[in-house]
Amino acid sequence: MATARGSYHHGDLGAALVDAGVALAREAGASAVVLREVTRRVGVTPRAAYRHVADRDALLRAVARVALAAMARTVEETLAGAADGAGAASDGAVAATDGATALRAVGEGYVRFALDEPGLFEVALFAMDDMAEVDDPAAAGAGGRSPYHQLQDALARLVGEGRLAADAVEGAALTCWSGVHGYATLAALGPLRSLPRAERDAGASAVVAALVGAVTGVRDAVGPA
Amino acid sequence: MATARGSYHHGDLGAALVDAGVALAREAGASAVVLREVTRRVGVTPRAAYRHVADRDALLRAVARVALAAMARTVEETLAGAADGAGAASDGAVAATDGATALRAVGEGYVRFALDEPGLFEVALFAMDDMAEVDDPAAAGAGGRSPYHQLQDALARLVGEGRLAADAVEGAALTCWSGVHGYATLAALGPLRSLPRAERDAGASAVVAALVGAVTGVRDAVGPA
DNA sequence: TGTACATCAGTGAACGCGCGTTCACTGATGTAC
DNA sequence: TGTACATCAGTGAACGCGCGTTCACTGATGTAC
Numbered sequence: 298m299a300t301a302r303g304s305y306h307h308g309d310l311g312a313a314l315v316d317a318g319v320a321l322a323r324e325a326g327a328s329a330v331v332l333r334e335v336t337r338r339v340g341v342t343p344r345a346a347y348r349h350v351a352d353r354d355a356l357l358r359a360v361a362r363v364a365l366a367a368m369a370r371t372v373e374e375t376l377a378g379a380a381d382g383a384g385a386a387s388d389g390a391v392a393a394t395d396g397a398t399a400l401r402a403v404g405e406g407y408v409r410f411a412l413d414e415p416g417l418f419e420v421a422l423f424a425m426d427d428m429a430e431v432d433d434p435a436a437a438g439a440g441g442r443s444p445y446h447q448l449q450d451a452l453a454r455l456v457g458e459g460r461l462a463a464d465a466v467e468g469a470a471l472t473c474w475s476g477v478h479g480y481a482t483l484a485a486l487g488p489l490r491s492l493p494r495a496e497r498d499a500g501a502s503a504v505v506a507a508l509v510g511a512v513t514g515v516r517d518a519v520g521p522a
Numbered sequence: 523m524a525t526a527r528g529s530y531h532h533g534d535l536g537a538a539l540v541d542a543g544v545a546l547a548r549e550a551g552a553s554a555v556v557l558r559e560v561t562r563r564v565g566v567t568p569r570a571a572y573r574h575v576a577d578r579d580a581l582l583r584a585v586a587r588v589a590l591a592a593m594a595r596t597v598e599e600t601l602a603g604a605a606d607g608a609g610a611a612s613d614g615a616v617a618a619t620d621g622a623t624a625l626r627a628v629g630e631g632y633v634r635f636a637l638d639e640p641g642l643f644e645v646a647l648f649a650m651d652d653m654a655e656v657d658d659p660a661a662a663g664a665g666g667r668s669p670y671h672q673l674q675d676a677l678a679r680l681v682g683e684g685r686l687a688a689d690a691v692e693g694a695a696l697t698c699w700s701g702v703h704g705y706a707t708l709a710a711l712g713p714l715r716s717l718p719r720a721e722r723d724a725g726a727s728a729v730v731a732a733l734v735g736a737v738t739g740v741r742d743a744v745g746p747a
Numbered sequence: 748t749g750t751a752c753a754t755c756a757g758t759g760a761a762c763g764c765g766c767g768t769t770c771a772c773t774g775a776t777g778t779a780c
Numbered sequence: 781t782g783t784a785c786a787t788c789a790g791t792g793a794a795c796g797c798g799c800g801t802t803c804a805c806t807g808a809t810g811t812a813c
Contacts, residue, residue: 307789328553332767344769345790353767425713471725472701472732478712479704480696487703488650500696507697511736532756557800569802570757578800 311349313339318360319417326416327424330357361424362435364417368410369438372447375406396455397513403451404477404505407444411481412497418485422478448473452512460513469512476508536574538564543585544642551641552649555582586649587660589642593635594663597672600631621680622738628676629702629730632669636706637722643710647703673698677737685738694737701733 307313317338321329332353336343350356379402380394394402411418430436431445442450452469455461461469483489484497492500509515532538542563546554557578561568575581604627605619619627636643655661656670667675677694680686686694708714709722717725734740 310789331765333765342791343767344792347768348789422712427716428713431713468728468732471705472729475705475708475729476697476701476733477704478708479700479702479706481704482707483700483703487647488653488656491652503693504697504700507693507736508701511732535756556798558798567758568800569759572801573756 307339307341310339310341310345314346314349314356315359315363318356319363322360322364322420323414323416326419327357329416330360330420332356357420357424358430359435361420362430362433364414364421365425365430365436365443366438367414367417368407368421368444369436369440369442369447371410371413372403372406372444373438373440375402375409376447378402396451396458396460397509397515399451399454400448400473400512401505401509403444403447404473404508405501407477408481408484408501408505411485412494412501415485415490418481445470445474455513473508473512476504480504532564532566535564535566535570539571539574539581540584540588543581544588547585547589547645548639548641551644552582554641555585555645557581582645582649583655584660586645587655587658589639589646590650590656590661590668591663592639592642593632593646593669594661594665594667594672596635596638597628597631597669598663598665600627600634601672603627621676621678621683621685622734622740624676624679625673625698625737626730626734628669628672629698629733630726632702633706633709633726633730636710637719637726640710640715643706670695670699680738698733698737701729705729 314335317335318330320338321331321334330353332346332350333343335356336346346356350359376394376399379398383394383398425431428445431443433443434441437443437446448470449466452461452466452473456463456466480501484492484500489497489500539560542560543555545563546556546559555578557571557575558568560581561571571581575584601619601624604623608619608623650656653670656668658668659666662668662671673695674691677686677691677698681688681691705726709717709725714722714725
């Protein structure tokens with residue numbers, strides 16, 4: 298939202314500060330987003346930041362929005378990849394992704410982002426006070442949707458296909474989000490973080506498959522005897 | 523593990539420091555577990571702590587073990603409550619809890635602890651480096667089991683009842699833990715934290731029911747059209 | 748039972764650090780006439 | 781086109797704070813003879 302003036306003293310210090318904050322978050326998580334270090338990286342006096350940002354907390358929230366948008370972009374990429382795969386594999390009858398494929402892609406993208414960028418993931422989801430921030434356009438990807446909306450879109454597709462009752466969407470959204478977010482948290486920041494990446498990727502696929510199965514009624518990964 | 527000598531200068535400073543650390547974690551989470559404040563609360567010089575604890579990080583890890591044990595105790599209580607309820611409701615044929623009831627109780631207890639004690643929850647699960655800490659006896663409840671073991675126990679019961687394949691236990695454990703942990707994280711520390719408690723409790727029941735359904739093959743909360 | 752001694756838990760003061768934030772200011776930019 | 785002026789982005793130095801950690805020490809406890 299900050300306009301790039303291009304010729305004042307700095308050009309667009311506000312945006313530069315947020316960029317530096319994002320870089321710090323990427324390197325070492327939320328606690329590394331330190332106002333003084335941000336100004337140091339931009340090459341400016343600490344005092345200068347206060348012309349563009351109310352305080353350290355406002356800076357962190359701005360960084361969180363950028364991080365959430367980055368996550369949305371990763372999910373978009375995963376969705377695009379799934380659509381390509383489906384188009385190439387099918388002989389033409391089914392062109393676009395179906396709901397289950399989309400749901401799986403959203404889940405895989407969510408976890409992949411967390412594992413690739415644990416620092417940004419931490420900032421994106423723990424600096425969020427409430428769900429209102431999810432609706433901020435600054436927190437969306439190129440398609441204008443935040444990760445939570447991308448999940449809703451996939452579930453809506455399942456409803457359109459008659460594979461999910463409309464009144465079950467809310468519960469399914471909560472269950473899927475919880476499952477995917479929990480795995481991402483455990484594997485990116487929690488007690489599973491020291492496992493080899495390949496093992497964590499395999500776990501992600503298993504959890505996502507189980508969640509998709511639970512929502513659509515097809516259970517292949519987890520089931521009774 | 524620290525022996526209570528009872529008559530030296532303090533008695534058992536090591537345990538007192540950990541207790542104070544737990545109190546701080548309960549009040550304001552992991553970042554509040556500050557070595558100087560801990561010594562201040564116990565009424566001792568900062569320097570004295572170093573006789574009992576290697577550094578601030580070791581103190582935090584000790585607090586994390588106590589927090590995890592507290593969580594295990596909450597799960598034990600929830601399990602006991604579920605057994606009472608099942609006993610009272612049945613006319614005698616089914617005395618103890620079945621696997622599905624136990625699994626639901628473990629999930630409900632896990633989330634309940636997170637919502638009741640978000641600070642301890644944060645310390646318990648983010649100060650854990652790897653799964654080895656789960657096996658530390660100091661991190662277990664009265665029954666000697668940590669929350670992760672309690673989940674495994676419930677799944678083992680389902681296997682015994684023939685409702686879950688033995689080779690599906692690992693996947694089911696990961697899915698259940700992820701789902702429950704994710705919901706707990708979102709509702710205790712994340713963007714759902716500002717919702718009214720009643721709403722968060724309802725969400726917990728819905729998520730746990732969906733997970734139990736996914737594992738046992740009975741799906742009532744979330745399903746296809 | 749009494750004295751000398753070793754142990755070691757806790758003291759009191761200080762170290763260097765980096766933080767967020769505020770002070771009165773300077774000097775480059777754009778604008779009005 | 782040139783000068784006077786208002787704006788406001790950024791300066792440089794300092795504030796008070798609380799942190800983790802280390803210094804050489806003191807003084808209470810338990811033990812050996």
